[in-house]
Amino acid sequence: MKVNLHPKEGLLINAFMLVFIIHSIQVGVGMAGLPRIVYLEAKHDAWISVFLAGLLTSVVLVFMIQMLKQYDSADLYGIHVDVFGKWAGHFLNVIYMIYMTSTFFIILMNYVEIVQVWIFPTLPSWELSLVLILLVIYAVFGGIRVVVGVAFFSVVGTIWLAFVLFVPFKFGDFTHLFPIMNVNTKQLLRGSYSTAFSMLGFELIMFVYPFVKEKRKAMVFAQIGNFITTIMLTLATLVSIVFFASNSLEKTIWPVLSMFKIVRLPNLERFEFIAVSFWMLIILPNMCFYLWAASKGFSRILGKKQKSGIWIIAIVTFAGTFFIQSRYQMNMVTDVIAKAGFFLAFCYPVVLASIVFIKKWYKRRVRKHAETS
Numbered sequence: 311m312k313v314n315l316h317p318k319e320g321l322l323i324n325a326f327m328l329v330f331i332i333h334s335i336q337v338g339v340g341m342a343g344l345p346r347i348v349y350l351e352a353k354h355d356a357w358i359s360v361f362l363a364g365l366l367t368s369v370v371l372v373f374m375i376q377m378l379k380q381y382d383s384a385d386l387y388g389i390h391v392d393v394f395g396k397w398a399g400h401f402l403n404v405i406y407m408i409y410m411t412s413t414f415f416i417i418l419m420n421y422v423e424i425v426q427v428w429i430f431p432t433l434p435s436w437e438l439s440l441v442l443i444l445l446v447i448y449a450v451f452g453g454i455r456v457v458v459g460v461a462f463f464s465v466v467g468t469i470w471l472a473f474v475l476f477v478p479f480k481f482g483d484f485t486h487l488f489p490i491m492n493v494n495t496k497q498l499l500r501g502s503y504s505t506a507f508s509m510l511g512f513e514l515i516m517f518v519y520p521f522v523k524e525k526r527k528a529m530v531f532a533q534i535g536n537f538i539t540t541i542m543l544t545l546a547t548l549v550s551i552v553f554f555a556s557n558s559l560e561k562t563i564w565p566v567l568s569m570f571k572i573v574r575l576p577n578l579e580r581f582e583f584i585a586v587s588f589w590m591l592i593i594l595p596n597m598c599f600y601l602w603a604a605s606k607g608f609s610r611i612l613g614k615k616q617k618s619g620i621w622i623i624a625i626v627t628f629a630g631t632f633f634i635q636s637r638y639q640m641n642m643v644t645d646v647i648a649k650a651g652f653f654l655a656f657c658y659p660v661v662l663a664s665i666v667f668i669k670k671w672y673k674r675r676v677r678k679h680a681e682t683s
Contacts, residue, residue, distance in 0.1 A: 311396075311610055313388035314381060315520035323458050323518075325527035331518060332535030334461040334595035335511030337542065339420040342564040342589070344508045344543060345550035349559050352501030354486055355493045357548040359501025364540025366502065367509050368533055370656050374512075375529045377663035378519045380670050386516040387610040393665055403611050409654050410604035412647050413510065415627045417596045418442060419634055420644065421589065424564065428586045439631040442590070443624050446597045450605065450620055454521050457602050461595040468591050472542055474581075475549050478569040482552030506656060507648035508543060511596060512536060513655040517603040 348356040381389065386406065391399035422438050430438075449460050515532055522528050550565040562568050567589075573581040601623060608619030634640055 311388065311391055311400075311613075313392045314383045315385055315388065316383055317454075317521050321454055321521055322523045323455060323521055325522050325524040325531050327458050327462065328515070328518075328522065328528060328531040329535040329538070330462045330465045331458060331595075331599070332512055332515065332532050333538050334464045334592075335514055335599050336509055336536070336539040338417055338508075338511070338593050338596040339424065339589070340508030340510075341543060341546060341592075342424065342566045344505065345547040345565045346559055346562055347504045348501045348547060349551065349556075351504050352497050353493055354488075354551055354556070355491060355498060356501055356551060357487075357544050358491070359498050360505050360547045361540060361544045362498065363502040363505035363509055364536065364544065366656065367512055367536050367540070370659060371512055371515070371532055371536060372529070373660045373663040374516055375519075375532060377659070377666045378516065378528075379525070380666050383520040383525075385520050385606075385610070387607060389516075389662070389666065393662070393669060400611050403607055406654065407604050407607040407611075409647075409650055410514075410600045411623050411627065413651065414597055414600040414604065414623070415630050416644050416647050417593055417600070418627065419631065419640060421593050422631075423637070423640060424567070424586060424589065427564075428567065429583055435631050435634070436628070439628060442597070443628055446594065446601055447620055447624050449594070449598045450602045451617065454518070454602065457595070457598045460598050464591050464595045468588055471585060471588060472545070474570065474573055474585075475546060475566075477573050478553045479549045481572065482549065484552050486552050486554075486556070487548075503652065505543070506652040507644070509539070510648075510651045510655050511599070513659065514599050514603050516659070517606060518599075 344360070345356065348359050352359040377389070378384065381392075384392070387403050390402045393399065394402065418439055419435070421442070422435050425438060426433055426435070449456055512532070512535075515528075519525070519528065546566050550559060550569065553569055554562060554565060559565055567582055567585060570582040570585045571580075575581060578584070601620060604623055605616050605619035608614045608622070609616045634643065
């Protein structure tokens with residue numbers, strides 16, 4: 311397997327699109343329930359924990375992109391083989407493929423659950439899952455540029471939902487925020503850790519990077535995308551804290567969606583139905599990019615066509631929908647994937663980047679020594 315990828319000119323994307331890619335992947339189903347999850351750990355300082363998680367993500371992005379810059383045009387699959395060799399590298403690649411497939415499944419099932427609770431209580435999981443999976447397959451079959459287009463239209467088509475949050479903000483009680491910094495450091499960090507699942511997705515830059523035209527601009531635009539996500543998640547958490555009483559927020563599973571209940575438009579009483587429907591546009595880039603990156607492993611590792619990988623992952627995912635029958639099972643699987651995601655997206659890339667820096671530094675030193683001797 312080649313370490314560096316050299317995509318055709320027609321497959322390359324402008325670095326500016328990383329703003330939409332990073333932001334669209336990070337904002338997904340996790341945002342709907344994020345305020346409650348973080349509040350359980352950090353109480354009324356939960357918004358600070360979310361902001362700190364965004365800063366941590368920014369730091370990890372620096373390590374990722376600096377690592378990628380050590381190569382001509384490599385993705386994570388190629389870097390693993392270069393650093394650890396063929397067999398160990400492929401083993402790590404398979405782990406990432408399983409992780410991305412699992413995340414694809416979790417995003418799908420969490421959204422299906424939201425639709426069942428809010429709109430269609432009697433809708434079988436497999437019916438909506440099948441429709442969403444076929445829609446994602448159709449997009450991913452179009453290639454990376456189509457998937458990036460989905461991310462762009464997702465952000466443009468749903469950004470207005472962020473402004474709707476100012477409606478419940480007007481009815482909030484700002485005394486819920488005080489006293490600020492009243493929790494200890496451990497609680498703040500636990501809140502940031504709870505935010506990790508909602509921040510996941512930025513790690514896919516390690517697979518998209520070879521397709522970026524102006525690689526020197528990748529850092530700036532990736533950081534802008536993450537900054538927008540951080541502000542949006544912090545705002546959603548802040549509004550939830552001032553809007554809900556503490557006991558209510560702890561018991562509300564999807565506080566962001568619940569706040570939409572107070573929005574009233576002419577001839578439209580249940581605005582949350584509109585919000586849940588538009589939420590599908592929010593999760594589509596998530597699913598498309600995870601399926602694309604996971605299926606890319608089939609062509610990179612096994613030398614098979616990527617389209618074969620798309621079908622295999624889609625079929626396995628669809629089969630998995632029949633095994634999740636309760637909220638308890640969904641929570642258990644989500645927690646496992648979230649913990650794995652924290653390690654594979656936040657911790658491991660920093661370790662891998664350090665290894666790459668040391669290896670490249672050592673090679674340069676050996677080469678310089680050979681030239682002078």
